[in-house]
Amino acid sequence: MTEGNFVDYVKMNVQSGNGGKGSMHLHREKFITKGGPDGGDGGRGGHVILRGNENQWTLYHLKFKKHVRAGHGGHGSSSRSSGADGEDVYVDVPLGTVVRDFETNEVIFEITEHGQERIIVEGGKGGLGNWHFKTSTNQTPRYSQPGIPLSERDILLELKLLADVGLVGFPNAGKSTLLSVITSAKPKIADYEFTTLKPNLGIVEYRDFQSFVMADIPGIIEGAAEGKGLGHYFLRHIERNSILLFLVPADAPDIHKQYEILLDELRRYNPEMLDKERFVVISKSDMLDAELEAELKEELDKTLPIDYMFISSVAQKGIVDLKDKLWKMLND
Incomplete structure (x- = not known):
């Protein structure tokens, strides 16, 4: 998946x-x-329904779909x-999608399971025909109900990645x-900070045709929990990962301190x-000879x-x- 195709934030207008x-x-x-009243009922207006789809990884397919309209209910007749019910419109979204009201930023619901369906705007109810209003004192009612008007709202779709392992580290x-x-x-990949501006997903192939999903999250900087740098834009993606894999380069001035800063940013954003x-990996260890690695290991055994x-x-x-280590952690 290329970086340009990863879309995790979409504003949309939905109308039933x-x-x-x-x-x-x-x-x-x-x-x-002089037959009696026999006017039929109006049909229900179509709903707009969000549906979880495990085969989708991003909101890219909705990037240019700014308006979603359901069908109108048909009128009753003799x-x-x-009348026919209006056509429902289904909008497939990846698992981990959070739906917010654009005006209030309130979370309406979340889609976390494949096939899960939630109505975001309900179609208007059809009006009753005049035969419903026939009584002993009003044999020929010459009125019926109009249908209930449509509902409309602006929503935000916000994706939080559902990955098994999330990579956490400085740029x-x-x-x-x-x-x-x-x-x-x-x-x-390049030798400068913030090369990655959007999360990347990959499938790790393991033994016996087994696999798990790994997510590369853009680099954290100190103060990210307050929104500095890319801030909340990428921290939300770490919330749904089962395992957090911390990467600290071997040439870091203080490996233990870097780990503590990363951990503190996560705690301040969401203590859960x-x-x-x-798990911590010391990356770029090809820069270390055997003696340096032994010294570093002795120090980390005491501090990490x-x-x-x-x-x-x-x-x-x-x-x-x-x-092997990640597979064992996932299956313990």
Whole structure:
């Protein structure tokens, strides 16, 4: 998936259908000149329905679909014939989509399961025909109900990635390089900060045709929880990952401090993130000789509070062991 095709934020105007008018009709036949009321009901207006689709990964297919309109209900007719219901419109969205009201920013609902359907705007109810209003004192009512008008609202669709493993690290920590090596994804890779501006997804192939999904999240900077840098734009993608894989480059001035800063940003954004399983990899370890790596390992054993591993995406060092470790964590 190319970066340009990853769309995780869409504004949309949705409009249901009008309910059809009830009929005001009196029964007439050749030898029946004063038949009773027989006006049918109007049809229901169409709903706009959001539906979860596990085969979609982004909101790109909705990027240029700014207006969604459902069908109007048909009007009632004679012989108590009801009008046709308006056509419902289904909008497929990837799992992890949060639906917000554009005016209030209130969360309306979330789509997290395949096939899950939620009505975002209901079609207007059809009006009743005049035969419903016949009474002993009003044998020929000459009125019927109009249909209920359509509903309309502006909504925001906001995607939070549903990935098994999320890569967390400072800019230029080697997250995109790792993703390109461990999966078949082809993220943009360059030697400058914020090369990745949008999340990338890749599928990690494991033994016996098994697999899991890894997400490369744009780099965190200090103050991201307050919206600095790309701020909330990408932190929300980390919320739905099962495992957080922290990447700290081997040439970092203080590996333990970098890990603590990253952890603190997640805590300030959403304390529940600290309940997720975490693992640290020291990337770019091909820059270390055996002696330097041994010294660093001795220091990290004392300071780093969780498990860690040395890897090098370029030299393919530790990649198989990393897959094994992540698979074990996912299936424990």
